[in-house]
Structures are given as structure tokens and as C-alpha cells.
Amino acid sequence: MIKTVSTKPYQDQKPGTSGLRKKVPVFAQEHYAENFIQSIFDSLEGFEGKTLVIGGDGRYYNREVIQKALKMAAANGFGKVMVGKGGILSTPAASHVIRKYDAFGGIVLSASHNPGGPTEDFGIKYNIGNGGPAPEKITDAIYARTKVIDTYKILEEPDVDLDTIGMYALGDMIVDVIDPVADYADLMESLFDFGAIRSLIGSGFRVVIDSMSAVTGPYAVEILEKRLGAPAGSVRNSEPLPDFGHHHPDPNLVHARELYDDVMSADGPDFGAASDGDGDRNMVVGKGMFVTPSDSLAIIAANATLAPGYADGIAGIARSMPTSAAADRVAQKLGIGMYETPTGWKFFGNLLDAGKATVCGEESFGTGSNHVREKDGLWAVLFWLNIIAAKKKSVKEIVEAHWAEYGRNYYSRHDYEEVDTEAANELVAALREKLSSLPGQSFGSLKVEAADDFAYNDPIDGSVSKNQGIRVLFEGGSRVVFRLSGTGTSGATLRLYVERYEPDASRHNIETQTALADLITVADEIAEIKKRTGRNAPTVIT
Ligand code: G6P
Ligand code: ZN
Incomplete structure (x- = not known):
């Protein structure tokens, strides 16, 4: 009943900020989803006989991938899969189910806020036993595995009925179709x-x-x-x-x-x-x-x-x-x-x-x-x-x-979506070059206090994550931050984050973009956003 299928690796299965996200036609390529799911299982240890939670946001292709994931979980030796009725589990609900039932981990099928449909986005994300997204150590291992994978395991069985709550046998594994909401x-x-x-x-x-x-x-x-x-x-x-x-x-x-x-x-x-x-x-x-x-x-x-x-x-x-x-x-x-x-x-x-x-x-x-x-x-x-x-x-x-x-922290984010990837990378590279020369420089009334490429030292496990966004901090608590999004699926998305601190309550009712206008101008001056992206204005302002 367990079939071992030969496959060829894809080179583009690097998980982003929140799992692997691609357009549906990419996911629908032969063995594409299977490769990634098997790479998840190959990067984990000790799940024999344990419980996996599977659910998604119900978007196009959700049901197809859930059936594959169920049959692959069974073939790889999980003891039980808990799956939301209709293949539905919101991301926080999936996290809760993993924790409540002490599951080994979970697979969440979603591309979050990205549009869904036959030509839109789909995504697969692995969550660990604490209910949270896998840390980089695991996502890096998954990515490494996707680049060399040559077989995956799947059970040859008819599809499971996802629309009726109850327990079903799938090979030696139990599928528990649960109420996703209760x-x-x-x-x-x-x-x-x-x-x-x-x-x-x-x-x-x-x-x-x-x-x-x-x-x-x-x-x-x-x-x-x-x-x-x-x-x-x-x-x-x-x-x-x-x-x-x-x-x-x-x-x-x-x-x-x-x-x-x-x-x-x-x-x-x-x-x-x-x-x-x-x-x-x-x-x-x-x-x-x-x-x-x-x-x-x-x-x-x-x-x-x-x-x-x-x-x-x-x-x-x-x-x-x-x-x-x-x-x-x-x-x-x-x-x-x-x-x-x-x-x-x-x-x-x-x-x-x-x-x-x-x-x-x-x-x-x-x-x-x-x-x-x-x-x-x-x-x-x-x-x-x-x-x-x-x-x-x-x-x-x-x-x-x-x-x-x-006090009020005036705040806004300007997104430049689907920018040419090369232009976006060059913009960031140019900014990095400039970092050391910025402190002390003045732009109008704004004086740069510090500038860096944010790095995080995890205080718990000691891991270090570098190049997490370029910060230009001005005297008085204002700042601009530049980062490339890790969740887009086409081209690059440049994000500009702008913040100004205003302690004076009599100045708390200024329109946000007006309150930030000088910083926005300076950000463009420093990063040459308009020139390098060829855009006159952001795609989205939030
Ligand atoms: C997802 C992640 C968030 C992240 C957001 C924006 O929602 O779960 O943690 O803040 O995407 O990420 P991005 O890399 O596109 O700025
Ligand atoms: Zn989301």
C-alpha cells in the first residue's frame, strides 16, 4: 500500500517569512507539493506513531493538498492526523489544536492575506509542537532537503471524507476529522x-x-x-x-x-x-x-x-x-x-x-x-x-x-509592490554601502543618530539572524526602516516604515502622512526609492 515515488528536486522551495508561498500553477507542477511535504518529514525526527495536525484557510487547492498530506503522513509513519472539517483550520486555531492535543506538529496550508484562486497564491507551512512556526534551523533543513530530494512516500488509498466529523482509518493511521471552531x-x-x-x-x-x-x-x-x-x-x-x-x-x-x-x-x-x-x-x-x-x-x-x-x-x-x-x-x-x-x-x-x-x-x-x-x-x-x-x-x-x-508614535508603512527584483536588491545594497557614513549627517532638521542593518541575537537559543532590515534612526526618536518583504510571490516588495515620536498632546491630531512628510522625503533621498524603482508613489500605504 505504501508507494515510494521517484521525483526530481525543485530549486525554488525556500520558505519565506511564513512558509513556502507560490502561485497555484507552481504548486500544481508534478510532485511539487509532495516534494515539499516529504522534505518537511525528512527534516523531522521521532514522529513515529505521533499526531500531526493539518488544516488550511480553505483557499483554492486546499483540499487537494490536504489529501496528499494525509496519505503522505500515513506512509511516513504518523499515528494520527487531526484535520479540521472541510480542511478548515484558521492559523491560530491550528496552533491551539497542536498545543491542546499535544501533537508532534502541524501543517498549515495558507498563503495568509494573499489572494486565492486557480492562478493566485497557495502556501505550506510547518509548525512545531509548541504550536508555532518552525524556527529557521528547521526551515533551513527543509530547504536543503528540497534541493536534493529524489523520492517521497505516499499511501495508495481513496480520498478521505473531510466533510463528516469522525475517525477514519487510513492505512495504519487514524484520521480524526474535527470541528475546527469549538x-x-x-x-x-x-x-x-x-x-x-x-x-x-x-x-x-x-x-x-x-x-x-x-x-x-x-x-x-x-x-x-x-x-x-x-x-x-x-x-x-x-x-x-x-x-x-x-x-x-x-x-x-x-x-x-x-x-x-x-x-x-x-x-x-x-x-x-x-x-x-x-x-x-x-x-x-x-x-x-x-x-x-x-x-x-x-x-x-x-x-x-x-x-x-x-x-x-x-x-x-x-x-x-x-x-x-x-x-x-x-x-x-x-x-x-x-x-x-x-x-x-x-x-x-x-x-x-x-x-x-x-x-x-x-x-x-x-x-x-x-x-x-x-x-x-x-x-x-x-x-x-x-x-x-x-x-x-x-x-x-x-x-x-x-x-x-x-505620547504618540506617528507611524506609517509604504509598500512598493512587484518592483523589479534586481532594482530592489541594488537599492538595498546601495543603502548598506552608505550605512557607516550616515550618522552625524543632517537632512533639514533631522539629524541621523545611528544607522544599521538589524541583526537579532535570540536571547533564548543564541541563534543569530542578520540582515533583517535597514534602520536609520534620527535624534528625538524618529526613524525610517527599509526592508524587502519575505512574503511576496512575484517580484520584490520594498517596505518603507516611517515613525515619529510626538510627546506633546496638543500635536496628536495631525494627519499621519502630514506628520511624517519630512521623514518620507528624507527616506527617498537616502534610498533613492523613486529613481531606483521607477515608481512615483507607493502601491499601498497603511
Ligand atoms: C506574515 C508573517 C508576519 C510578517 C508579515 C509581513 O503575516 O506571519 O510575521 O510580519 O507576514 O512579512 P513581510 O516579510 O512580507 O514584511
Ligand atoms: Zn495571515
């Missing part, structure tokens, strides 16, 4: 004050969640409408579709514009939130106030004890380097640890496992905590609702009070 919803109920949120909603506070036709639909309906009593229809685009209904399931001011406009309108809801393809990102909007992800992390951290799951306080905060330093001020005030990591949720895993950090966040609309080992979109939304319910204040009031107390 465990996760219970976890959320254990962390947050559902009673208080239910009263808030019952009092007429209108909450809307846009699931963007992606994986959070069933989770949000169960939690918001069923358990918290919001009226039916409060969750929009709640049915996960293989092509996300042609939405770009990325919760930001561009792709979730409709929701934003609705919340901002006079008779619109009081609170709006959106999540991405696989449910780990979040966007939070209150009437009159969009919350930047960096501020969201800081405000959640500052108010963490209002949620029952964090009532005893938090041990520390971690943020990715390009994320604003708003959270640093909270950590300082609370007298707790603050950790600055490279972009990518996997870098938080060690800090969370070691109990150094309790909440983590990234500028890329990701926030989460030690409850799982992934960022978690609905968790962030529920945290905000919990804070609103406890403080009896609006999002706008909460954010403005936070700024008044800690």
Missing part, C-alpha cells in the same frame, strides 16, 4: 469576559466583523453572533470561499475600505474589525478612529489586566523591529521586559515559551499572546471589545487617552 471558541471564552462583552453588545453597541470570505467566518459567527449575542449578519462575508470572493483578504485601509467607511459614517457601527485569509491578522476601527497595529499592541499591553486571562499581569512585550516603539513606553512604565525581533512571528516563539513575553505584535496587523504560538486576529478583536466593555469608553477615547499618557 476548541478555539472555548479558548477565547476562557480568556475574555464574555459576560461583559455580551452586556456591551446588548446595550446597543454595534459590532461588525468583516471576514473577507476567508477562514474566520465560521469562528466569528460562533463567537460574536452565537456566544456574544450580536445580531445575525454582524459577521459580513462570513462564508469561506476558495477565491475569497475575489477579495484581497488583507485587513488594511485599502482592502477593508468598505468596512472602514461604514464605521466612519454617522449611522454606521460603533466598532469594526476585519481579519485576513487564514485568520491571524486583524484590523480594528472605532468610530472616528483607526487603530494602527503598533498602537493596538501598546494599548492591549497597557490594559491587559482588564481581561480575565491576563488579570495577573504580563511578563513582557515583544514586537518586530519595524513595529513602532509605542509598546516600549508601556513596557518601561510597567517595568517589564521589551524584546525587539526580526519580522516574522516565528521569532516570538522562544520568548513566549520561555515566559519572557506574554503579548507580541507586528506592524503588519498581527497581535497575539502566549495563548497560542501564532498571531491571532479574533483574539485581538475580542481583547479590544473586552477593554471597551471594562472601561466603558469608545475606541477613540481609549486611543487618545493612551497617547496623552504615553
